[in-house]
Amino acid sequence: MSVYDHYRGHEREFVDLVLNWIDHVEATYTFKLTDFLDPREQQITRELVGTKCALFFEGGFEGAERQRALIAPDYYELDASDFDIAIYRIHYPTKFVELSHRQVTGTLLNVGLKRGKFGDVVIQDQVVQFAVAEDVASYIEVNVERAGKTKIRLSRVELEDQLKIKEQEWQEELGFVSSLRFDTVVSEVLGFSRQKAQSLIKQGESKVNYKIVEDPSFMLEEGDLLSLRGTGRVKLTAILGSTKRDRIKLQYGLLKG
16 A cells, blocks of 8 residues: 555655655755644654654644744754744734734735745734744845735734634534535535535635545545635544445534634
């Protein structure tokens, strides 16, 4: 059985990337520091590295969702500074403007940053902070001056001033679906009509495991994380078999957005 048999077709490119990282570490006896990875990419990295090398993750914030991976020889002694992560705060006129995660992410992408170069955006009580790879820190200090039409200023955040990410509270539910098609599951668990579910998916408003999926017939699997813009997230915790009428029983978690 090939290693690729354990992953979906669109994940093959990332699997190859991780395998190359492992080969590099084993051949050079040096560590490999990745860009920020989403949780699915972290999972794939853990599975492929296994016991071949030492593996560490860090996202800058405690409990960060997006994290950098450091793959190293077994004898490697980790230093926290090896992750090369900087935390920035955005200063803006809070009396007149309210910044959203989407606006901050869009601002960083619009100045030419790839998504892997910055991690979580954390917003609490109008305080906005984000994590970024150190190698692009000076670039954003020069180029990030506005969020939309709002003039902003950046400052580095010391460890003691970093925001704490609140633990997410998932609501566990059970449901029944006729199939594991993306649109069918969205319609069932979120209470949408099949037509509305298909429309949201085709418009690029939905993701599976942090990647946009525009095909309503995309087949889901146990462990998948679904997200719909403005609605929240759904985590398929377990597929519990079928009923006598061939409906599939699902256990899933809901996180309202």
